[in-house]
Amino acid sequence: MRIRAQLIASTVLAGLVAILVAAGLWYATRQAEAGLNEQADSEQVAQHVANMLSLTNEFTLYGGERAVAQWRSRHEQLQAAVVRAIERRTPPSPALVELQRSIGDLSPLFDKLVQIGRQPVDPLAQRRQDLLLERLLAETQAVLENRHRWSVAIGQAQQGDQRLYAAMVLAAPAALLLLLISLGILVGRRVLKPLAHLQATVTNIREGNLGARCDTGARDELGDAARAIDSMTTTLQRQGESLATSNASLSREITGRRDSEERLRLVADNLPALVSYLDRDQRFRFANRAYRDWLGTEPDALIGRGLAEVYGEETYVSIRPHMEAALAGGTVTYERELATPVGMRHVQVTLVPQRDGEGSVQGLVTTIQDITERRLVEVERVARQAELESSLREKEILLQEIHHRVKNNLQVISSLLQLQAGYAEDDAARKVFEESQGRIKSMALVHEKLYQTHDLAHIDFGDYLRDLVSGLAGSYATHAAQVAVEVQATSVLLDVDRAIPCGLIVNELVSNCFKHGFPNGRPGRIEVNLSGGGTSPIQLVVRDDGIGWPADFNAAQSSSLGMRLVQILAKQLRGSLHLQNASGVSCTLTLAPEQRPT
Amino acid sequence: MILSALAPVGAARAEELRLAVSRGPVSLPIYVAESQGYFEREGIAVHLQDCTSGRGCFQLLAHKQTDLATAAELLVALDSFTGSDMAIIATLSSSTQVIKLVARRSAGIETPRGLRGKRIATVRGTSAQYFLDRWLVFHEIDPKQVDIVPLAPDQLVAALQRREVDAIAIWEPIASAAMAALAQDALLLPSPRVYVQHFSLITNRQVIAQREADLAKLLRALERAERFIAAQPARAMQILNARLQGNDGLDKLLEHVFRLTLEQSLIATMDGQARWAIRQGLVQNSGNPGNLLRSIEPSLLRKAVPGAVSLVQ
Numbered sequence: 001m002r003i004r005a006q007l008i009a010s011t012v013l014a015g016l017v018a019i020l021v022a023a024g025l026w027y028a029t030r031q032a033e034a035g036l037n038e039q040a041d042s043e044q045v046a047q048h049v050a051n052m053l054s055l056t057n058e059f060t061l062y063g064g065e066r067a068v069a070q071w072r073s074r075h076e077q078l079q080a081a082v083v084r085a086i087e088r089r090t091p092p093s094p095a096l097v098e099l100q101r102s103i104g105d106l107s108p109l110f111d112k113l114v115q116i117g118r119q120p121v122d123p124l125a126q127r128r129q130d131l132l133l134e135r136l137l138a139e140t141q142a143v144l145e146n147r148h149r150w151s152v153a154i155g156q157a158q159q160g161d162q163r164l165y166a167a168m169v170l171a172a173p174a175a176l177l178l179l180l181i182s183l184g185i186l187v188g189r190r191v192l193k194p195l196a197h198l199q200a201t202v203t204n205i206r207e208g209n210l211g212a213r214c215d216t217g218a219r220d221e222l223g224d225a226a227r228a229i230d231s232m233t234t235t236l237q238r239q240g241e242s243l244a245t246s247n248a249s250l251s252r253e254i255t256g257r258r259d260s261e262e263r264l265r266l267v268a269d270n271l272p273a274l275v276s277y278l279d280r281d282q283r284f285r286f287a288n289r290a291y292r293d294w295l296g297t298e299p300d301a302l303i304g305r306g307l308a309e310v311y312g313e314e315t316y317v318s319i320r321p322h323m324e325a326a327l328a329g330g331t332v333t334y335e336r337e338l339a340t341p342v343g344m345r346h347v348q349v350t351l352v353p354q355r356d357g358e359g360s361v362q363g364l365v366t367t368i369q370d371i372t373e374r375r376l377v378e379v380e381r382v383a384r385q386a387e388l389e390s391s392l393r394e395k396e397i398l399l400q401e402i403h404h405r406v407k408n409n410l411q412v413i414s415s416l417l418q419l420q421a422g423y424a425e426d427d428a429a430r431k432v433f434e435e436s437q438g439r440i441k442s443m444a445l446v447h448e449k450l451y452q453t454h455d456l457a458h459i460d461f462g463d464y465l466r467d468l469v470s471g472l473a474g475s476y477a478t479h480a481a482q483v484a485v486e487v488q489a490t491s492v493l494l495d496v497d498r499a500i501p502c503g504l505i506v507n508e509l510v511s512n513c514f515k516h517g518f519p520n521g522r523p524g525r526i527e528v529n530l531s532g533g534g535t536s537p538i539q540l541v542v543r544d545d546g547i548g549w550p551a552d553f554n555a556a557q558s559s560s561l562g563m564r565l566v567q568i569l570a571k572q573l574r575g576s577l578h579l580q581n582a583s584g585v586s587c588t589l590t591l592a593p594e595q596r597p598t
Numbered sequence: 599m600i601l602s603a604l605a606p607v608g609a610a611r612a613e614e615l616r617l618a619v620s621r622g623p624v625s626l627p628i629y630v631a632e633s634q635g636y637f638e639r640e641g642i643a644v645h646l647q648d649c650t651s652g653r654g655c656f657q658l659l660a661h662k663q664t665d666l667a668t669a670a671e672l673l674v675a676l677d678s679f680t681g682s683d684m685a686i687i688a689t690l691s692s693s694t695q696v697i698k699l700v701a702r703r704s705a706g707i708e709t710p711r712g713l714r715g716k717r718i719a720t721v722r723g724t725s726a727q728y729f730l731d732r733w734l735v736f737h738e739i740d741p742k743q744v745d746i747v748p749l750a751p752d753q754l755v756a757a758l759q760r761r762e763v764d765a766i767a768i769w770e771p772i773a774s775a776a777m778a779a780l781a782q783d784a785l786l787l788p789s790p791r792v793y794v795q796h797f798s799l800i801t802n803r804q805v806i807a808q809r810e811a812d813l814a815k816l817l818r819a820l821e822r823a824e825r826f827i828a829a830q831p832a833r834a835m836q837i838l839n840a841r842l843q844g845n846d847g848l849d850k851l852l853e854h855v856f857r858l859t860l861e862q863s864l865i866a867t868m869d870g871q872a873r874w875a876i877r878q879g880l881v882q883n884s885g886n887p888g889n890l891l892r893s894i895e896p897s898l899l900r901k902a903v904p905g906a907v908s909l910v911q
Contacts, residue, residue, distance in 0.1 A: 094828065098855070105791055124740045131735050134870055135792065141863050142794075145908055152905055 003190050003220045010186065014179050021172040028165035034089055035158040041085040042151045045099070048078040049143050056110070056140065060133060068114055075110075078103055093153040099146035102139060109136040194222040202229065210237040274347075274368035277354070282307050282323055285363065294370075296341050319349070326351035326364050335371065346372045396456055403451035410444035435511070435562070438475065442468055442507040446499050459499050462489030462530050468503060469510055469528050476514035482523030483514065483544075492533035494594070501569040502540065502589075508562040509542040509587050517546025517585060524584075538591040545584040555579045615812050618647040618655035618664040621842065622770050624691050624797040625668050627856055629841045630834055631823035639822075640815035651751050651769075653724055656800065659684070665805045666816075670725035671796040675868040678893045679881040683803035685895040688817055688858050688906075689796040695853035696795050697729040698773035699787040702780060705764035710737040710787055713744055716764035719757050722748035723880050725795050728871055730767035731878070732792040755779050769795075770853075771842060796864045806895055817858065817902035824856045860896045860907045868893070 052074045059067040082100045086092040113132045116125055197214060204212035210233055214226035268275045269289035277286035283306050287299035297310070307323065308316035319336070326332040332351040337344050348369045353361040414437045421433030445468055449459035466487045473485045494502060510526060518524045524545045532538040549555065555563055556579075566587070570577040573591055580586040619625045628646065631637055637644040649655040652669030659667040660682070668690060677684050701707040705716060713734070720726045727746070734741045747763050754766045755776045765787075766776060777784045799820070806813065827834040835848050868890045875881045896907045 108790070124735065124738065127735050128738065131732055131792065134866070138794065138863050138866055139791070141861075141866065145859075145861050145863065148908060 003222065006186060006190065010179070010183050014176070014183075017175045017179060021168060021175065024164065024168040025172070028161055028168055031161035032158065032165065035154055035161055037088055038085055038154045039151070039158070041081055041088070042147060042154055044081050045078060045085075045147050045150075046144070048074050048081065049140060049147060052078065052106075053137075053140055056133075056136060059113075063117070071110060072107075075103070075107055093150060093157070095146060095149040095153045099143065099150050102143045102146050105139045106136065106143065109139060190218075190220065191222065194218060194226065198222065198226055198229065201226075205229075205233055205236075210240055272370065274366070276302070276366045277363055278307070278323075278366060279363045280327060280361065282327075282364075284310070294340055322349070322351060323364070326353050327361050329353055329355075329361055338368070345370050346375045399456045400451040403447045403456065407444045407447035407451065410440050410447065414440040414444060438472070438507055438511055439504055439565075441471060442503040443500055445471070446496060446503050449499075450496060458493040458495050461492045461494045461499060461502065463491070464499065464503065465489045465506060465528055465530055468506060469526075472507065472510050472514065476511070480514045480518045480521075480524075482521055483518050483546075484523075484525045485510075485528070486525065487528045487530075489528070489530035490533060492530055492538055494538075498573060498591070498594070501573050502591075505566050505569050505589060506540065506542060508566050512562055513542065513544040513546060513585065517544040517548070519547065522546065533593075535593050537593060540589040540591070541586065543584060543586040548584050549581045553581070555581075613809075613812075614643040614645050615666065615809065615816060616645050616647060616664040617816075618649050618658045618667040620649050620652040620655050620668045620797075622696075623838055623842075623846075623850055623854060624693065624696055624770075624795075626827060626834060626838050626851075626854070627690050627820045627823040627858070628668065629837050630826050631819045633837050633840075634823065634826060636819035636822045637816070640819045642812050642815045642819070644816065644819075651721070651724070652797070653721070656684075659800060659802065665809065666799060666801045666813075668797060669800055671798050671864060671868050672725040672728055672871050674798070674800055674893045675871040675890060676723065676875050676881060678868075678872065678888060678890055679875070684800055685803060685806065685893055686796075686798040686800050686860070686864070687806070687813060687895050688799045688820070688860060688899045689864060690799055690820065690858065691797045691854045691856045692794055692859075693797070693854045694791040694794050695789055696797070697726050697767060697769045697793065698789065699730065699733060699765060699767045700758070700773055700776045700780070701765035701785045701787055702758060702761065703783050703785050704761070707764060707785055707787075711739065713737075713765060713787075714739055715743060715745075717745040717747050717762070718765045718767060719747040719749045719754050719763040720767040721751050721754075725793070726767050726769055727878075728874060729793045729795075731874065733767070733787075733789070736790055736792045770850075771844065774844075774846070794863065794867060796861075796867060798864075803895075806898065810898065813898050814902040817899055821858045821903045821906070824858055827851070827856045858899065858903055858906055860894060860899055860909045862909055865890055865894065865909060 052071055055067050055071040055074065058064075059071065079100075082096065082103060086096055086100065089096075109132055113129065113136060116129045116132065194216065197216070201212050201214045213230045213233065215230070216223050216226045218226070265288070268286075271288065271290065273288075274290045274294055275286075275288040276284055276291070279285050283304055284302040285304075287302040289299060291297050291299050291302060302310060306316075307319070311319070322332045322334050331353065333348065335346065335348050338347045339345075348371045350367040350369075352365045352367075354363045354365055356362050417433045417437040417440065421430045421437065424430040424433060445464060446459065449464050449467075450456055453459055466489060469485055469487050473483075476483075506528065510528065513526045517526070526544045527541070529541040529543075530538070556567065558564065567577065570589055573589075575589050575591040578588040578590070580588075617628065619628050632644070632646060647655075647658065647664055649658065649667075652667070653673060655664070655667035656669040656673045656677075658664040660677075671686060671689070674684050674686055699713075699718075701713065701716075707713060707716065710733075718730060720730050727748075730746070731741050734744065747757070749757055749763075749766075751768065751772055754763075754768050754772060757763045758766050758776055759779050766773075768776070773786075777786060799817075801813070831848055831851055835846070835851060838850075839845055872881075872890060891911060894909065896909050896911065900907045
């Protein structure tokens, strides 16, 4: 049961006892007063009855209206007194009720006695008078007896009331004392004892014994408080243990951090750069040893000082935009001149913002590297490169010129061969000159393409093919006016060593097509296809839909110069040559991809 | 058994007290004391002897066939003329209603005055005859104007039924039996308190001398029984009905005052009865009755129940 409930119950009980005692005392007092009043009534009744007896005797002896009137008056007073007594005590005692009844019996008897008169007329009347008188006296006596019993009852009731009053007087302090003792025991057992235990436990805990517990099973307020303290102590104990663990961990972490910091400082001190940390107010919070070496300022002397103070107002004004940009959150790198005791140095400054957990910039890590030497090397390198580029340009121009001159020389040779052919009388000789001229052209076209290129080493062979075949078509326009030529070529880069043989092969094959494939104005078509390149094999196909080779023609064993050149050049190019004679002639040269130096 | 166990150790060895009890509601305190074990509690052994009337009980006492008897005071008053040592030691109950006058309507009786010239049966020499005589005088009827027929108690109802008599004056429970027997023909005439019967506990001087302590215990047991009747009238009525094999209501109890007393009115009544007995020739005495106080022994009751005796000696 809760202490509060018990205390309320005790208070209510005390109140009830007090009310009960007060009510009992009030009741006993009232009963005592009623008893006294009733006793007075009883005495008055006795007096009336005594007077009535006297009046009865007087009437019997002497008769007379006065005695009769007085008897009746007394009887009325007697009845009224009894009625008052009955009204005063509820319920009335049985003796009182019987008294009232017996008083009521008197009046008829007296009335009959009065009717007979004092002198009876006959013996029966005499006997009747005797009877009535006897009954009247007996009933009056009965009234007295009943009055006596009533009085005894009043006495007994008074004794009872007195006993009740005495019991109340004794019981009231006894009950209050008992209540106080009970309350004392209750408070002692339910409050003071648990409170002392609680206090001892709390003292124990306060002295550091977190293992102390109240350990109570009481289901009251103090029990709840004790359990709350136990719970709190358990939490404290756990937190203490956790704190100790955290402390040890923190200690290790601090030691680790200190070591780390020392290592970091060692690293920073030995870096060939000025390393510092600036707070948001651009004041030094850290500076490495290089500041002493470079600027002659002790690092510790910088701590707390601002940039303007350290570098001067003029310098600070020049670097301030960089600082503000870095504090705005961007990593900033810039170069500038820095005056040092050993002279002006060129430095590269890097500002890295340091952010907190919420991303706000808390400060800047500044790194100032001396790049004076590097800058000098760089300047020298640039100068040398410029020289090399100039030299290279000169060589390229020279090479271009060589190719141009080779092309010009080859064109001169071609022109000479053309002139020489004009003087030849023999068609075969002229044909030889013309064929040689064609071959020289094909070679000159390579050099022409070379000096037109950017690198002077490779030509776009597809582009070359279109110019070459177009030139050949123009040369054989009179012989094969009805022959269409189509070149389908991708852009395939070939160096000069491969371009010239390939150009000669195409020149021979296409020339053969024109010369032998379409006799007598036969219309037809010559296709030149170039594909592959890069990392893929290069495939060069020359095909016509002419008459084809004669049936007994063996290209591999042909004695013609052209076909021998084709065979030789293909072998020189380490390519494979595939000849086909069906619905025309088809020659396919397949070359391995160019091996470029990596 | 529990009540028996509460009795004093010597109770089992006590000599039995013989008590002749007149059958009727007047003896209710004795029935209650017996049923409630009050005698055993007081440590006395009481043997009850049933009688049809007080006179029968008194005769048993006169013949030493019992130690005590319950009877109306009239018998002691009459016996006093013989010089016997009978004495009333307490009044068990008093009543003005225990004796009734039951008439037959068929005899033309409607009012008390209608009894003139009628045959009225009663038990001679008993309180019933005394009551009848006073009743007649009270109603201005000369007893000589009626024919008094003396009969035994057990003959009265039959005589009335057979119309041998016109009315009977008799005590309970015979009066109620007569009323029941006549049914619609019965007329109960009003009783104007002409006689207060003191139904008493009677013994002789020898028993008083020899069994004084037992008699005091007996009186205490009866006083306790009367308190029981006052406190629990319904249960008392149950006991009475069980004893008399009747089925009466509580109103029967109101006809009696169950109070163990010895009052002054007792001696006055006995004195009047003595004079009446002389006048009626019921006793052999030509002069005034003797001192009837000798027929009353109040010392036992005074000792057993203080305050119960108001008799002046």
